Amino acid sequence: MSVVAERLTPARRSAALTHRDVVPLVFGLTVPAVVAELMILRLFTRTAIHIPALEFLAGTYRVAAVLGRFTFHLAAVLLIAALSVLVVELARRVDPQARTAAAATAVFGVTAAAARLELIDTVTTTVLVGTCVAVLVWTAASGRGISSVPLLLFGAAFLAVAAHSLAQQVAAEGGPTVDGARLLYLGEGLALAAAASAPLIIGVRPSRRAVWFGAAAGVLVAGAMIGNGATVKILTLWNFGLAGYFPSPLYGIAVAGVVIAIVTAYRLGRRFDAWALVLLFVGAVGLHSTYQSGLVVAGLSLFVYLTCTRRRSADADETSAAALEA
Amino acid sequence: MGRTGGDTMTSHSDVDVSSVAGTRNLLTRRVGMVLVLAAAVVAAATLQILDANPATSQTTGISALRTEADLGLDPGDGAWDRVPETELPLTAQQTSYPFGGGSVTAVTVQALHDDESLYLRVTWPDSTSDVGTGAPEAFSDAVAVQFPSVAAATVPAVCMGQASSGVNIWQWRADSDAGPPDTMDEIRPNTVVDVPETANEDYPARVVGNPFDAEDAGAVQNLLAEGFGTIGPAEDQAVAGHGEHDDQGWTVVLRRELSSTAGGEPSFRMGEATDMAFAVWDGANEERNGLKSVSAFATLALSNDTVPGAGSGWIIPLVAVMLAAVVIAIARGGMRRSS
Numbered sequence: 001m002s003v004v005a006e007r008l009t010p011a012r013r014s015a016a017l018t019h020r021d022v023v024p025l026v027f028g029l030t031v032p033a034v035v036a037e038l039m040i041l042r043l044f045t046r047t048a049i050h051i052p053a054l055e056f057l058a059g060t061y062r063v064a065a066v067l068g069r070f071t072f073h074l075a076a077v078l079l080i081a082a083l084s085v086l087v088v089e090l091a092r093r094v095d096p097q098a099r100t101a102a103a104a105t106a107v108f109g110v111t112a113a114a115a116r117l118e119l120i121d122t123v124t125t126t127v128l129v130g131t132c133v134a135v136l137v138w139t140a141a142s143g144r145g146i147s148s149v150p151l152l153l154f155g156a157a158f159l160a161v162a163a164h165s166l167a168q169q170v171a172a173e174g175g176p177t178v179d180g181a182r183l184l185y186l187g188e189g190l191a192l193a194a195a196a197s198a199p200l201i202i203g204v205r206p207s208r209r210a211v212w213f214g215a216a217a218g219v220l221v222a223g224a225m226i227g228n229g230a231t232v233k234i235l236t237l238w239n240f241g242l243a244g245y246f247p248s249p250l251y252g253i254a255v256a257g258v259v260i261a262i263v264t265a266y267r268l269g270r271r272f273d274a275w276a277l278v279l280l281f282v283g284a285v286g287l288h289s290t291y292q293s294g295l296v297v298a299g300l301s302l303f304v305y306l307t308c309t310r311r312r313s314a315d316a317d318e319t320s321a322a323a324l325e326a
Numbered sequence: 327m328g329r330t331g332g333d334t335m336t337s338h339s340d341v342d343v344s345s346v347a348g349t350r351n352l353l354t355r356r357v358g359m360v361l362v363l364a365a366a367v368v369a370a371a372t373l374q375i376l377d378a379n380p381a382t383s384q385t386t387g388i389s390a391l392r393t394e395a396d397l398g399l400d401p402g403d404g405a406w407d408r409v410p411e412t413e414l415p416l417t418a419q420q421t422s423y424p425f426g427g428g429s430v431t432a433v434t435v436q437a438l439h440d441d442e443s444l445y446l447r448v449t450w451p452d453s454t455s456d457v458g459t460g461a462p463e464a465f466s467d468a469v470a471v472q473f474p475s476v477a478a479a480t481v482p483a484v485c486m487g488q489a490s491s492g493v494n495i496w497q498w499r500a501d502s503d504a505g506p507p508d509t510m511d512e513i514r515p516n517t518v519v520d521v522p523e524t525a526n527e528d529y530p531a532r533v534v535g536n537p538f539d540a541e542d543a544g545a546v547q548n549l550l551a552e553g554f555g556t557i558g559p560a561e562d563q564a565v566a567g568h569g570e571h572d573d574q575g576w577t578v579v580l581r582r583e584l585s586s587t588a589g590g591e592p593s594f595r596m597g598e599a600t601d602m603a604f605a606v607w608d609g610a611n612e613e614r615n616g617l618k619s620v621s622a623f624a625t626l627a628l629s630n631d632t633v634p635g636a637g638s639g640w641i642i643p644l645v646a647v648m649l650a651a652v653v654i655a656i657a658r659g660g661m662r663r664s665s
Contacts, residue, residue, distance in 0.1 A: 021358065025359050074366055077370050123646050168412075294381070
């Protein structure tokens with residue numbers, strides 16, 4: 001049996017819940033809620049306006065809109081719980097990587113709370129959120145080898161888009177006006193590269209089924225962009241911070257990469273990797289709200305949690321092997 | 327494909343789910359999951375009922391600074407000179423037919439308040455002043471600002487809102503501001519008019535309640551919407567505005583009292599932020615209705631601060647960068663100590 005599996009899954013020694021049970025328990029609820037919020041609120045209620053017979057479905061649409069707002073509130077509550085659990089779990093480790101990630105996640109939490117209470121302004125929020133994400137990307141990527149590439153690309157994309165937002169906000173505060181349009185192009189290109197290279201995070205050759213799933217999703221998205229680019233692009237801009245600067249097939253490849261990585265992770269039983277990927281790419285690179293930035297922070301922190309847990313398990317394996325040999 | 331390295335327990339041979347301990351453990355975890363979910367559902371329902379959003383918008387922020395100046399609707403009032411400007415990029419409306427617009431690429435927004443009213447000054451480049459709509463082929467320049475119906479609530483869809491999350495739109499039109507032409511000759515020279523202009527009943531648009539044709543219609547229409555095709559006039563038309571055109575383009579000032587008791591119209595309170603988006607129509611480009619240039623949402627917040635002196639705008643970014651440096655230093659220090 002894999003020791004990694006033992007360390008990541010709930011303890012089976014007693015019927016009482018232990019601290020190791022809490023991470024899968026909370027994330028097992030958070031990730032479906034986040035996906036439901038994306039599907040109902042951010043996608044359905046904003047595309048249903050194009051249904052030709054919507055006037056006959058007005059009641060249904062209204063119910064879906066209320067449900068969408070509820071899924072947002074539910075996902076936000078669970079996200080706060082998930083971030084809190086990760087801070088505690090990471091802070092318990094002696095591993096410097098884990099403690100750095102715990103500190104960055106905690107700083108993000110304090111920043112989001114202070115921004116909500118309007119104790120700090122948008123410029124300060126953007127700088128602190130960008131810094132937390134940079135520290136988490138650096139922490140999550142270190143020691144990962146080639147599988148760090150998608151994380152580094154994602155981090156660079158996030159920071160490029162954040163720099164653009166910051167430039168606008170500084171101008172609003174009376175600073176100089178900077179033409180940051182190139183930062184948006186750069187950020188979007190890096191985000192697409194991060195998504196396309198996402199299977200590297202799993203580090204295993206994807207199964208044929210995963211490739212089929214990914215290809216189908218990629219063709220669907222590229223086809224939708226070619227067929228009705230306006231609607232799809234406004235949705236990608238609102239939801240993921242991607243304005244649709246590049247040719248449609250590239251977006252199909254990016255979606256295919258993410259889907260392949262998630263399906264591969266699930267088929268390997270590595271649901272933590274799958275959850276982290278979902279959170280990272282649903283949060284995406286657009287600085288829309290502290291909720292979406294929180295998804296990115298949760299995804300990156302979960303990657304750090306995984307890395308540290310696997311390293312500890314590997315150390316334990318070596319110790320056991322040495323003891324057996326002795 | 328094998329499942330080696332996975333983090334689920336289902337594939338491991340040493341998991342005896344039929345054992346008493348395993349069953350109790352599974353039960354305990356399921357009870358835990360149900361309890362966490364129940365607590366989250368209650369918390370989410372409370373937030374929904376209170377219309378409270380735990381997250382904060384990270385979009386471009388616009389501060390409505392306090393002024394003690396006796397501010398009117400004059401776009402050239404000197405009180406605006408040192409108010410910070412925010413440039414919001416615009417794009418062509420590409421969400422609902424008819425697609426179009428895009429001729430204006432940005433608006434510059436300033437905001438002030440005097441504890442009683444909110445003032446917005448919007449500036450955009452436009453080489454032509456299109457103020458007449460008397461002819462079928464003539465279209466007016468216009469600008470609109472859109473707020474969620476409940477300030478600081480969940481952000482609605484930026485294009486006209488959505489069900490359960492409506493928007494309040496203030497639309498200033500150059501033709502309304504200019505007023506109707508005095509004579510038909512101004513629109514169609516040498517036209518003979520043989521219809522007597524007498525009572526209101528002779529104006530069908532006025533009779534059916536078209537706010538544009540109302541006798542007391544001002545330059546700004548106060549509108550409500552909950553999605554495409556649902557826009558209509560608000561009960562009270564409490565928004566005032568005035569615009570002036572020069573060789574650079576239009577400058578328009580909009581004003582409304584901070585508080586509102588009318589349904590679907592937000593109240594602006596100190597310490598609360600709300601989202602705000604803009605749309606611009608260029609009449610010379612035949613833009614009207616959905617043919618317009620639109621912005622994404624920005625965030626408007628009322629501030630107790632007064633208009634800053636020259637150069638003070640750098641303080642906040644400087645403090646923010648210093649805070650970031652402190653975070654990085656703490657993280658590096660933590661890693662060194664742990665190592």
